[in-house]
Amino acid sequence: MNSLSPTKRAEPGDLLCSQFDMAGGSVPGRRHIGCGNLLAGKNNQDAIGFYACDDMLVITVHDGCGSTPYSEFGARLAANIIPAAIREAAGKDRHEQIDKQAFWQQVQQIALSRFAAIASLCCSNQMSLNSESNFARQHLLFTILGALITKDLTVVFGMGDGVFAINGKATTIGPFPDNAPDYLCKPLISTADAPDFVLHARIRTEKLESLILGTDGVQDLISSASKRIPGKSRSVGTLTDLLKQDFLFSNFSEDGIESAPLDSLTGWLRQINSEVTKQCLDEEGAPIIKREEGLLPDDTTIVALRRQIRSSSALQSTSTALKNTETTVHPTENTSRPKIF
Numbered sequence: 001m002n003s004l005s006p007t008k009r010a011e012p013g014d015l016l017c018s019q020f021d022m023a024g025g026s027v028p029g030r031r032h033i034g035c036g037n038l039l040a041g042k043n044n045q046d047a048i049g050f051y052a053c054d055d056m057l058v059i060t061v062h063d064g065c066g067s068t069p070y071s072e073f074g075a076r077l078a079a080n081i082i083p084a085a086i087r088e089a090a091g092k093d094r095h096e097q098i099d100k101q102a103f104w105q106q107v108q109q110i111a112l113s114r115f116a117a118i119a120s121l122c123c124s125n126q127m128s129l130n131s132e133s134n135f136a137r138q139h140l141l142f143t144i145l146g147a148l149i150t151k152d153l154t155v156v157f158g159m160g161d162g163v164f165a166i167n168g169k170a171t172t173i174g175p176f177p178d179n180a181p182d183y184l185c186k187p188l189i190s191t192a193d194a195p196d197f198v199l200h201a202r203i204r205t206e207k208l209e210s211l212i213l214g215t216d217g218v219q220d221l222i223s224s225a226s227k228r229i230p231g232k233s234r235s236v237g238t239l240t241d242l243l244k245q246d247f248l249f250s251n252f253s254e255d256g257i258e259s260a261p262l263d264s265l266t267g268w269l270r271q272i273n274s275e276v277t278k279q280c281l282d283e284e285g286a287p288i289i290k291r292e293e294g295l296l297p298d299d300t301t302i303v304a305l306r307r308q309i310r311s312s313s314a315l316q317s318t319s320t321a322l323k324n325t326e327t328t329v330h331p332t333e334n335t336s337r338p339k340i341f
Contacts, residue, residue, distance in 0.1 A: 016205075017052040018152055021249035021308050022059075023242075024048055025265025026301035027273050029217060045072040046215050046301035049079030049086055049146070060146035061162065061301050065183065065217040074185070075141040077118065078111075086109040086148060097098045098148050099155050104197035108184065112194055115140055115185050136188035143181055144197075145173070145213055147305075153263040154208050156201040159184055163219060165212040165239055166203055172219060173200065210243050210306040217300030224272070229294035231276035245308050247280065251308060262303070264274050269300060 032042035043063030053070045054167065062078045066069025083230035088105040090098065097103045119132040143160025156164050156275070160181035161174030174181060182195035214221070223239045242248070248264050 001294050007197070015054045015093050016149065017054070017057060017284060018251060019308055020057070020284060020305050021251050022267040022303065023245075023248045023250070024262040024301075025267070026268050026299070027266060027269035027296065027297055028262075029298040029300065030273060030275075031154045031297050032299060033294075034271075035293060041067075043072045044151055045075055045142075045298050046217070046299040047072070047075040047079040047127055048303055049083045050262060051083035053087075053149055056087070056090060057149040058086050058146065059149075059303050059305065060144060061213050061215050061303060062145075063160070063162070063217075063299065063301070064142045065141035066298075068141050069139050070139045071129070072142055074115075075142040076144050077115070077140075078144060078184075081111050081114050082107075082144060082146065083109060085114070086279045090148075096152070098153060098193050099199060099202050099281070100152060101196070101199070104157060104199070106200060108197060109193055112184060112187065113193060116188055119185075119188055136185050140181045140185040140188065140298045142185075143215070144184065145215070146212060147211055149208070149211075152205055154203050154211070155199055156211075156213075158197055160195055161216045162215065163212075163214040163222070165201065166201055167209050167211075168240060168243075170212075170222070170239065171200065189220075201326075208307065212302065212304045213242075214302040215299065217296055217298035219299060221269075221300055221302070224295040227295055229271050230274050231278070232271065236272055236295065239304075242324050249304070250307065265302060265304070269296070269302075272296060273300070274312055 008199065016047035026044060026046050026048060028042070032044065034041065045066060047062045047064075049058070049062065053145070060079060060082050062075040062082075064073075064075040085107045087306035089103060115136070116132075119135050123132045123135050143158070143162060144154075145158040145160070145162035145164060147154060147156050147164075159172060161176060163170060163172050165171070169319055184194065187194045188191045210217075221236065222239065224236045225241075226235055228235055230234075242265075248263065250269070273292050273296040277291040278290055278292075279287055280290050
């Protein structure tokens, strides 16, 4: 359903997935693409995960470890495995426990067992040059930041750094010492215990008006709000501005990831991170080539969710509330005590 011409707010009894519009996108950072005539040639190491049914939504963003050669492989696997593990742990009768650490320990165990099976399968050939620990080190280090939304409760969870915003209030997670956040698959590399999921925030779903999840590259997007998009006359804008762009958002159903608009923001992100060259004149009238560099040095991935508000007066009310945004730095140590919104 297109959100351009809303008429009424979705009722609480509607299917959960029909109550929200969503937009998402991802772009590789300039450090991965390269600048000027130098091509770095690295892949985008971020990924987006999504699962929807009639009474649950799961949205995740993942950032592969930049110092390992194939971490985009693990990030993309995580985008499938983490939502599936949550779905399995939730079952039919555990939705009321999603803000309990025991629930997330089960998610951790399910997901880690699947990554261990993948590492074992990929290294099962006796002629393989990779041990399972080397395979995990090269492929399976990634961050996790996500939201689990049920009809009653919404929780933001994670393992590693990133950015999230609930109803316009932004929180930055990290940075971590030595730029080394906790990674789920650490036990596949060493004798270390698996890190716990951190519950960053919880809110009653009926009070959830908007939610933004992003990898750590979104910090550069936020800091570039007043900068001009390369080659354009308009500025990047704030996250609040993003939530007002109706044409970028669309509604989705329980049909799953095929119907989720996970790339509607990609074109916008590409504009922000494009390198533009143009010929102009210097102060003495001599022709010169001017280069405008992209604004996002790191891979940048963002998913924005907003409640489907279909009256102009309600939209104006929500926009006013979102103007008063606050950015805070989240402690880097693990804690399972979520913020209450």
